[in-house]
Amino acid sequence: MAKRYVAIWFPSLKTDWISIRNPSLQQKAFVLATPDHGRMMITAANVEARKQGIDKGMVLADARAILPSLEYFDDNPQKFLRILESIANWCIRFTPIAAVEGSEGVILDATGCAHLWGGEEAYVDAIANRFKKFGYHIRLCMADTIGTAWALTHFGQNKLIVASGEESGALMDLSPAALRIENDVLERLYKLGLRKISNLVGMPRKALRRRFGTAFLRQLDYALGVEHESIIPIIPPEPFQERLPCLEPILTLTGIEIALQQLLEALCLRLQQSGKGLRLARFSAYRVDGKIEKIEIGTNRASNQSAHLFKLFELKLGNIEPDLGIELFQIDATKVEDVQATQEKIWSETSGLDNDDLMELIDRLSNKIGGDHFQRFLPDEHYWPERSFKPSDSFQEKTASAWRADRPRPVHLLHTPEPIQVMAPIPDYPPMLFRYRNKLHKIKKADGPERIEREWWIEEGPHRDYYQVEDEDGQRYWLFRSGHYSAEKKYQWYIHGFFA
Amino acid sequence: MGVSDLIEKADILAQLQRDILPLQGYKPLPTGNRMNISLGPVNSSFPNSSFPLGAIHEFQSQSNEEAAASTGFVAGLLSHLMRDGGACFWISRTRRIFPPALKTFGIEPERIIFVHSDRANDLLWVMEEGLKCRGLSAVVGEIPELSFTASRRLQLAVEQSRVTGFMIRQHHRQLKPIASVCRWRISPLPTELEEGMPGVGFPRWNVELEKVRNGKTGKWQMEWAEGQFNIIHPSHQATIVALKTKVG
Numbered sequence: 029m030a031k032r033y034v035a036i037w038f039p040s041l042k043t044d045w046i047s048i049r050n051p052s053l054q055q056k057a058f059v060l061a062t063p064d065h066g067r068m069m070i071t072a073a074n075v076e077a078r079k080q081g082i083d084k085g086m087v088l089a090d091a092r093a094i095l096p097s098l099e100y101f102d103d104n105p106q107k108f109l110r111i112l113e114s115i116a117n118w119c120i121r122f123t124p125i126a127a128v129e130g131s132e133g134v135i136l137d138a139t140g141c142a143h144l145w146g147g148e149e150a151y152v153d154a155i156a157n158r159f160k161k162f163g164y165h166i167r168l169c170m171a172d173t174i175g176t177a178w179a180l181t182h183f184g185q186n187k188l189i190v191a192s193g194e195e196s197g198a199l200m201d202l203s204p205a206a207l208r209i210e211n212d213v214l215e216r217l218y219k220l221g222l223r224k225i226s227n228l229v230g231m232p233r234k235a236l237r238r239r240f241g242t243a244f245l246r247q248l249d250y251a252l253g254v255e256h257e258s259i260i261p262i263i264p265p266e267p268f269q270e271r272l273p274c275l276e277p278i279l280t281l282t283g284i285e286i287a288l289q290q291l292l293e294a295l296c297l298r299l300q301q302s303g304k305g306l307r308l309a310r311f312s313a314y315r316v317d318g319k320i321e322k323i324e325i326g327t328n329r330a331s332n333q334s335a336h337l338f339k340l341f342e343l344k345l346g347n348i349e350p351d352l353g354i355e356l357f358q359i360d361a362t363k364v365e366d367v368q369a370t371q372e373k374i375w376s377e378t379s380g381l382d383n384d385d386l387m388e389l390i391d392r393l394s395n396k397i398g399g400d401h402f403q404r405f406l407p408d409e410h411y412w413p414e415r416s417f418k419p420s421d422s423f424q425e426k427t428a429s430a431w432r433a434d435r436p437r438p439v440h441l442l443h444t445p446e447p448i449q450v451m452a453p454i455p456d457y458p459p460m461l462f463r464y465r466n467k468l469h470k471i472k473k474a475d476g477p478e479r480i481e482r483e484w485w486i487e488e489g490p491h492r493d494y495y496q497v498e499d500e501d502g503q504r505y506w507l508f509r510s511g512h513y514s515a516e517k518k519y520q521w522y523i524h525g526f527f528a
Numbered sequence: 529m530g531v532s533d534l535i536e537k538a539d540i541l542a543q544l545q546r547d548i549l550p551l552q553g554y555k556p557l558p559t560g561n562r563m564n565i566s567l568g569p570v571n572s573s574f575p576n577s578s579f580p581l582g583a584i585h586e587f588q589s590q591s592n593e594e595a596a597a598s599t600g601f602v603a604g605l606l607s608h609l610m611r612d613g614g615a616c617f618w619i620s621r622t623r624r625i626f627p628p629a630l631k632t633f634g635i636e637p638e639r640i641i642f643v644h645s646d647r648a649n650d651l652l653w654v655m656e657e658g659l660k661c662r663g664l665s666a667v668v669g670e671i672p673e674l675s676f677t678a679s680r681r682l683q684l685a686v687e688q689s690r691v692t693g694f695m696i697r698q699h700h701r702q703l704k705p706i707a708s709v710c711r712w713r714i715s716p717l718p719t720e721l722e723e724g725m726p727g728v729g730f731p732r733w734n735v736e737l738e739k740v741r742n743g744k745t746g747k748w749q750m751e752w753a754e755g756q757f758n759i760i761h762p763s764h765q766a767t768i769v770a771l772k773t774k775v776g
Contacts, residue, residue: 381615381639386663390641393657397650403642405627417627420638427638431631436728439603439633440596441626472718475727498728502718503593525626526592528600528633528716528731528752 030192031256032148034136034155035177036119036168041132042108043074046101048163058099061088071103105131116262122155127259133181135174135259142170152188171195174259175251179206195253200226207247213240225251268306268361270294277316277353284313284348284357288341289334291359296334299361305330308363311341313348314356321348326399327391328423330365336388340395381423390423407431411480413441413524435478436496438506438525445522448507452521455513458495462507464523469499477509490519496527504528549575549742565608567750568759570735574710575742581609582690583709584683588697588738595698597714597733599625600633602694604752606666607634609692614665617658619643619651621670634755652678659685659693668694672703679706711739717749732760 038044047054057077061068068088077083077098082091092098109131116134119126125137142151152170159166169180171190176199180190183206190198199206202225204217217240222228228236228248237245249255270291278284288311299305307330313321325340348354381387394402406427408418416432450459458474476495482488490511498504504527511519565579574580585605587598610616618625618640627637643654651671658667659682679695686693697703713736719729730753737745749760 383615383663385661386615389657389661389663393643393654397645397647397654401643401645401650403623403644404638404640405642406638407628413626413628417637423641431628431637433628433631437629437632438596438626439599439629440592440624441629443622473726473728496728498719500718501593502716502732504596504716504719504728504731526596527728528596528603528629528733 030139030172032138032140032142032170032172032192033174033177034122034138034152034168034170035129035174035181036134036136036155036159036166037178037181038112038115038132038134038164038166040072040074040165041112042072042103044164045108045111047074053099056099057082057095057097058101059084059088059091060103061100062103062105068100070100113262119155120263122151124263125259125261126263127261129174129178129259133178135177137259137261138170148189156188171198173251173253174257175207175247176253178208179251182206195251196229199251200224200229204228207244207251209240209244209247213244216240268295268298268304268364270298270359272357274355274357277350277355278357279350279353281345284345284350284354285342287354287357288345288359289338291357292334292337292341295359295361296332296337299332299364299367303367304364305332305367306337306361306364308361309337309341310360310362312358312360313350313354314358315350315354316352319351321350321354323347324362325391325395326363327387328394328399329387329391330367331388331391332367333388336391339388340391343392343396387423410483412483412486413437413480415483415486436475436506436527438504439528440526441506442524445508445524448521448523450507450521452509452513456493458497459507459521462497462521462523464505469503469505471497472500473498480508494524565605567757570737570746570748570750570759573737573740573744573746575740579605580709580740581692582686584679584686584693584695584707586695586697586706586708586711588703588711588713589715590698590700592698594713594715595624595696597716597731598696598698598712600731600752601712601714601733601735601750602668602696603630603633603635604757605694606668607755609665610635610639612665613639615639615641615663616665617641617643617654617667619655619658619667619669619671621646621648621651624670633752648673655693656682656685659691660689662689662691664691666692666694668696670696670698672697672699674706676704676706679708683707683709708739709741710737710743712736713738719751 042060055076057080058074059070059077059082060072061070070084070086070088070091072084073082080095082094082098088100112128112134116126116128119134119136123136123138123141127135129135138151142148145151145154148170152168156166156168167181169177169184169188169190171177171180172192172195176190176195179199179202183202203223204225205214233245246255250257272287272291278287306327308324308326310322310324315321323341323344331337390402404420404423405417406420406425407429408416409429410416448462448464450462452459456477458476459471461468461470474495474497477493479491479493481491492508492510494506494508496504497507505523506525506527507521507523509519509521513519567579571577571579587602589595589598606616616639622644623642630637645651648671652674655667655669658664682693695708715734717732717734719732721727721729730751732749732751735748735750739745751758751760
């Protein structure tokens with residue numbers, strides 16, 4: 029399919045922008061100026077100013093001599109470049125690929141977009157009308173090549189659409205300046221009497237290259253469509269995206285499922301070919317009434333298995349309201365990662381965290397009840413019990429340090445230690461008995477103390493002296509005294525865990 | 529009737545019993561299964577004299593101490609099941625487990641995936657889905673209240689997938705029965721060290737097998753030491769082992 033481009037030229041972008049913001053200026057003459065070699069040079073003039081014979085390239089002082097009431101503003105090229113970028117962003121509504129061209133132009137890749145507006149005329153009119161409503165003066169043109177579209181916006185006679193394959197015809201009468209070439213090349217062309225593109229086209233390429241350089245030839249090729257010109261889109265298109273337009277609006281769940289299945293298969297095929305898998309994906313359904321229904325899924329490990337991804341989406345399909353019907357489905361892989369190629373084992377099933385079944389199960393469960401319900405812990409290098417392990421954020425993360433198992437640790441740890449009443453007659457000895465939840469426990473055996481200091485660089489407070497104790501029924505507890513044993517100062521005993 | 533007749537009859541009966549077991553959901557372990565759990569004399573209580581894998585084991589406890597003992601016992605069993613690098617789900621409302629302590633029971637704590645939710649239905653659903661997944665070595669659930677129907681669903685799930693499920697139920701009241709192959713009660717016992725040594729020894733429990741389908745119930749005293757279960761004979765003194773570290 030032939031490419032179609034729309035070039036939009038804002039001949040008076042800067043002054044238009046200022047007039048839109050200050051409507052009072054619309055009837056007044058004003059200019060933008062910038063310092064240049066110690067003078068203020070006019071860089072843009074509005075229509076009123078131009079009527080008085082003031083145009084860009086003049087010195088501001090001269091202009092004010094002509095028109096003393098002339099207002100002027102400082103020019104800031106960077107700011108206007110940003111404005112142009114935001115205009116290009118706004119144009120995304122007409123096509124997914126929009127780019128900034130030079131300092132006053134926007135290029136839209138309109139390939140396959142016009143039919144959504146009911147044809148190219150309607151498409152171009154829609155763009156022109158929107159900008160006119162904003163108050164921008166624009167010239168625009170739609171053509172097969174960027175070069176032709178640009179040339180006709182700047183030098184053409186209001187020709188909006190160049191039909192496919194008629195570029196050369198449309199260009200013939202234009203000046204070579206329409207080819208976006210450098211000034212000295214243009215001067216040389218004029219000197220030789222080559223004032224129209226038609227003069228150039230018949231010439232041998234060798235001669236043209238020798239006289240005007242390869243850059244000139246390339247511009248000519250761009251305009252005529254001999255060579256393809258690429259643009260840098262303002263928003264890079266989603267590389268892994270699939271769309272499925274429907275002939276008739278889809279209303280039923282079965283229809284949505286079929287659409288999802290088709291899109292996923294196409295997407296997964298592309299992902300597999302490039303060795304990628306998706307971590308996040310979005311399924312959008314464009315409704316007839318203009319609303320977009322979206323559902324998103326995430327996986328714990330990059331996946332390109334359409335059956336698995338379908339299962340994940342399936343859990344959320346109920347959230348899509350077709351209302352009057354869905355006319356376009358789209359799937360985007362919003363986060364893509366390389367797939368870990370796994371060695372297929374013939375003899376034994378892989379178990380552990382790399383197991384595909386397990387990962388697919390966790391994806392399915394976490395998309396239903398939320399991924400934060402699934403936790404895995406890794407050792408952390410702290411002695412303080414509450415900080416001796418940390419949650420891991422991925423299921424593939426490996427332990428950086430080893431788990432410590434050289435000290436007795438309870439299988440059940442209380443989230444916050446609970447205070448207990450104890451009888452401990454001898455300092456730095458385990459208590460003889462303690463009362464926890466109104467039950468008295470007589471301690472028969474004990475180990476300790478194990479002193480664990482609070483990490484002062486994290487928080488301040490007393491240390492803990494831990495004891496592993498066993499009562500007369502054989503029940504084992506982890507107790508600690510917070511702070512030193514002291515006759516004067518208050519200290520408290522706590523229970524912190526239960527041993528198996 | 530001669531002696532040979534009797535022997536023949538016994539053979540027929542044994543053969544019939546062997547035939548019935550698979551029909552009741554007991555599938556013989558594949559030969560060379562490394563996950564066979566050796567519990568010494570306890571094994572003789574089980575059908576086929578092997579620890580029932582691919583089944584639901586229920587652990588009832590009435591106090592925090594008993595729950596901790598059950599956790600320790602389950603952790604010991606898990607260490608056998610996860611020996612080949614498998615992963616495990618541990619499902620509960622809130623986390624009580626202190627992951628570093630599992631290391632002392634021979635488990636790599638990072639291979640346990642903890643699942644927490646306030647909604648009991650979510651927990652049950654995760655447990656059922658986990659039990660259906662062949663990629664898991666075991667699923668542990670701390671779900672005190674569940675209906676008999678729900679537990680039956682869990683049992684059906686494991687019969688398909690051969691994943692072993694452990695259900696730790698703690699409640700101060702008598703719990704409603706659920707469908708399970710074995711019901712255990714683990715309670716702590718005073719530990720013993722070598723004669724005359726002060727301090728707390730290896731974890732020791734009173735292990736009571738209250739119910740076992742097609743097996744014999746029983747009661748034992750067991751100790752977890754040096755990565756395995758040891759039976760304590762009441763007459764016997766403490767297991768004599770070089771004590772360097774003790775486990776919780």
